[in-house]
Amino acid sequence: MSSESNAGNARPGRTVTIDPVTRLEGHAKITLHLDNEGRVADARFHITEFRGFEKFCEGRPLWEMPGITARICGICPVSHLLASAKAGDRILAVAIPRSAEKLRRLMNLGQILQSHALSFFHLSAPDLLLGMDSDPASRNVFGLMNAEPELARSGIRLRQFGQEIIEALGGNKIHPSWAVPGGVREPLNSEAGERLKARLPEALETVNGALDLFRKIASRFEEEANALGDFPSLFMGLVAEDGSWEHYDGKIRFVDADGTVVGDGLDPGDYRSFIGEATENWSYLKFPYYKPRGYPDGIYRVGPLARLNICERMGTPRADEAWAEFRKNGGGRPVSSSFHYHHARLVEMLAAVERIGILLDDPELVSEPFRAEAGINRLTGVGVSEAPRGTLFHDYTVDRHGILQKVNLIIATGQNNLAMNRTVLQAAQHYIRGSTIPEGLLNRIEAGVRAFDPCLSCSTHAFGQMPMRVALFGPEGERLDERTRD
Amino acid sequence: MAVNTFTLNGELVSASPGATVLEAARENGVEIPTLCELEGLSNIGACRLCLVEIAGSPRLQPACVTATTEGMEVRTDSERLRQYRRMILELLFAERNHVCPVCVANGHCELQSRAIDNGMEFVRFPYQHPDLPVDITHARFGIDHNRCILCTRCVRVCDEIEGAHTWDVAGRGTGSRVITDLNQPWGDATTCTTCGKCVEACPTGAIFRKGSSAGEMEHQRDRIRFIADARSKREWTP
Ligand code: SF4
Numbered sequence: 001m002s003s004e005s006n007a008g009n010a011r012p013g014r015t016v017t018i019d020p021v022t023r024l025e026g027h028a029k030i031t032l033h034l035d036n037e038g039r040v041a042d043a044r045f046h047i048t049e050f051r052g053f054e055k056f057c058e059g060r061p062l063w064e065m066p067g068i069t070a071r072i073c074g075i076c077p078v079s080h081l082l083a084s085a086k087a088g089d090r091i092l093a094v095a096i097p098r099s100a101e102k103l104r105r106l107m108n109l110g111q112i113l114q115s116h117a118l119s120f121f122h123l124s125a126p127d128l129l130l131g132m133d134s135d136p137a138s139r140n141v142f143g144l145m146n147a148e149p150e151l152a153r154s155g156i157r158l159r160q161f162g163q164e165i166i167e168a169l170g171g172n173k174i175h176p177s178w179a180v181p182g183g184v185r186e187p188l189n190s191e192a193g194e195r196l197k198a199r200l201p202e203a204l205e206t207v208n209g210a211l212d213l214f215r216k217i218a219s220r221f222e223e224e225a226n227a228l229g230d231f232p233s234l235f236m237g238l239v240a241e242d243g244s245w246e247h248y249d250g251k252i253r254f255v256d257a258d259g260t261v262v263g264d265g266l267d268p269g270d271y272r273s274f275i276g277e278a279t280e281n282w283s284y285l286k287f288p289y290y291k292p293r294g295y296p297d298g299i300y301r302v303g304p305l306a307r308l309n310i311c312e313r314m315g316t317p318r319a320d321e322a323w324a325e326f327r328k329n330g331g332g333r334p335v336s337s338s339f340h341y342h343h344a345r346l347v348e349m350l351a352a353v354e355r356i357g358i359l360l361d362d363p364e365l366v367s368e369p370f371r372a373e374a375g376i377n378r379l380t381g382v383g384v385s386e387a388p389r390g391t392l393f394h395d396y397t398v399d400r401h402g403i404l405q406k407v408n409l410i411i412a413t414g415q416n417n418l419a420m421n422r423t424v425l426q427a428a429q430h431y432i433r434g435s436t437i438p439e440g441l442l443n444r445i446e447a448g449v450r451a452f453d454p455c456l457s458c459s460t461h462a463f464g465q466m467p468m469r470v471a472l473f474g475p476e477g478e479r480l481d482e483r484t485r486d
Numbered sequence: 487m488a489v490n491t492f493t494l495n496g497e498l499v500s501a502s503p504g505a506t507v508l509e510a511a512r513e514n515g516v517e518i519p520t521l522c523e524l525e526g527l528s529n530i531g532a533c534r535l536c537l538v539e540i541a542g543s544p545r546l547q548p549a550c551v552t553a554t555t556e557g558m559e560v561r562t563d564s565e566r567l568r569q570y571r572r573m574i575l576e577l578l579f580a581e582r583n584h585v586c587p588v589c590v591a592n593g594h595c596e597l598q599s600r601a602i603d604n605g606m607e608f609v610r611f612p613y614q615h616p617d618l619p620v621d622i623t624h625a626r627f628g629i630d631h632n633r634c635i636l637c638t639r640c641v642r643v644c645d646e647i648e649g650a651h652t653w654d655v656a657g658r659g660t661g662s663r664v665i666t667d668l669n670q671p672w673g674d675a676t677t678c679t680t681c682g683k684c685v686e687a688c689p690t691g692a693i694f695r696k697g698s699s700a701g702e703m704e705h706q707r708d709r710i711r712f713i714a715d716a717r718s719k720r721e722w723t724p
């Protein structure tokens with residue numbers, strides 16, 4: 001695990017230490033710190049979950065890594081599976097069969113679709129449609145079911161469609177070990193392919209309907225859009241060679257808040273030359289930053305918003321239109337409010353549906369071979385993929401037989417860590433007047449953090465609200481107020 | 487030919503002389519769970535999963551190495567036996583690092599199947615979490631000691647069928663380990679003929695074909711019996 005200390009980042013005031021005894025299991029813990037003028041000077045979103053995956057992968061054979069790492073996250077196993085298999089491809093030093101690449105792409109699109117559908121219809125739509133101050137007891141997918149039954153139902157079906165793609169390829173398992181170093185284990189059988197094709201029109205209709213709806217309600221959320229993580233930052237992600245949207249391969253691009261490309265054509269394998277990883281003693285999650293700008297100025301965002309901000313087009317007709325409309329939010333510059341992650345997800349769902357259609361018609365999808373065989377030809381390999389939540393890196397070092405010696409993972413939520421903290425800070429600055437925590441702040445923080453769709457167990461309760469504890473500290477470190485909800 | 491007549495689970499059955507309780511039970515359609523036993527190899531009674539009750543004997547006896555005798559009364563299933571079997575399985579799971587979901591033999595593992603068949607729902611003993619190596623120095627195969635249950639099938643198949651005796655056991659107690667040659671990396675074991683019989687014989691994912699990912703390692707365990715029958719009975723078709 002690489003961990004660079006951030007000695008240069010001197011924060012004034014008290015050091016907050018995470019006390020594992022008092023921490024509430026599954027609660028998002030947030031501390032806010034006032035300065036002498038009574039303004040919120042610092043906000044920290046503490047991640048106290050530690051799973052130590054990198055450590056216990058060491059000693060395992062390379063070929064087992066996709067299966068092992070797919071278990072890191074129950075929400076996006078496919079992303080880890082692909083990044084891991086790709087790191088394996090690099091170590092075998094093979095170009096995988098074209099069919100295998102297309103099959104992997106198909107699975108990733110299924111993953112993006114199902115994950116975004118979950119995020120939008122199950123987790124965010126209740127906030128957006130029922131209002132952020134509506135009764136928390138019904139501000140969930142069940143409440144949505146009552147208010148907008150058609151929407152809720154079609155959203156659930158859209159998610160199922162994405163999951164069906166994953167299952168059709170990887171088998172009926174939650175954690176498929178289907179992608180392997182060198183390719184994939186099985187192709188798509190033609191029967192499943194036909195079944196999936198038949199579901200495309202409905203999927204398209206659902207996404208279009210959701211986009212229409214979003215257009216209608218977006219204006220209601222102007223205050224939130226301005227107070228929810230609207231700050232300048234860099235954006236990072238993969239782009240295709242021709243500058244279009246990419247989710248599986250390609251090169252890394254960094255764009256700044258003005259839309260200037262500050263880093264382009266970067267090889268993901270060299271990520272260490274442009275991404276630094278800082279650590280803070282109050283969070284187990286590392287804080288990646290863009291190296292040339294230093295820490296924490298090198299703050300960057302990844303995920304749907306970033307991917308749409310860095311690319312020049314989506315590459316499919318309907319999504320291209322939706323993308324152009326989305327980019328208008330930025331008025332010629334990248335779209336900066338984290339609130340627009342929601343909109344970005346919808347555009348990506350549209351792109352995913354279109355691309356799935358193209359892939360399902362591709363005869364190469366079923367042409368053998370599907371797996372390249374090779375031994376250990378390199379001792380290091382970096383695999384990268386665009387997970388629904390952003391760019392994911394798997395960096396492996398093996399011995400000459402293929403036993404893992406070192407593993408470093410850079411996950412999307414980690415890369416959004418700085419931005420999530422900034423979002424919480426911004427919400428706090430906007431809503432806190434004086435030394436108490438107003439009622440509505442927790443909802444805003446929740447919505448702000450959820451916009452990133454972070455894959456933290458505490459933030460992904462599909463039903464009901466995010467359990468949260470927010471504490472407000474004065475300039476001397478005295479506790480002024482605290483609000484907890486379960 | 488004279489036969490032994492004895493009682494199996496309350497029913498009178500017969501067995502050819504010299505047959506073990508396990509063989510006689512199988513002949514009569516009675517299943518006894520086993521792990522270290524593999525048809526075609528000698529039996530050593532290592533795992534104790536096949537324990538049965540024999541009237542008049544205060545101790546439980548392993549069916550795979552207990553000969554049938556005239557008039558004996560055998561019980562292959564009782565609450566006591568089920569408890570012991572579960573305990574044996576739990577001890578096997580606690581002793582090393584068996585992580586089924588990411589194991590190459592997931593879904594094709596005898597240890598896993600026995601645990602399921604015998605209703606092992608949890609492990610009451612503290613996991614030992616030993617720090618054990620994986621050896622993939624061999625060109626085609628690998629051995630993961632985390633998943634080895636020391637059944638010695640690999641040792642026996644290599645010695646008795648292949649005649650190479652590459653495998654053996656070193657150390658004592660929980661420190662025991664299967665080794666290749668004189669405890670050299672498998673890739674350096676000059677006696678290994680790369681026949682792959684140990685790969686087919688292994689009940690778990692401990693010995694595997696290199697390149698296998700989770701759940702991908704299927705064994706053809708009946709090949710061992712086929713080879714043994716071909717040799718001893720001149721039966722050339724499986
Ligand atoms: S490696 Fe397999 S066959 Fe050999 S003793 Fe261990 S479990 Fe048994």
Ligand code: FES
Pocket residue numbers: 519520521522523530531532533534535536537548549550551
């Ligand atoms: S099968 Fe009889 S002791 Fe193992």
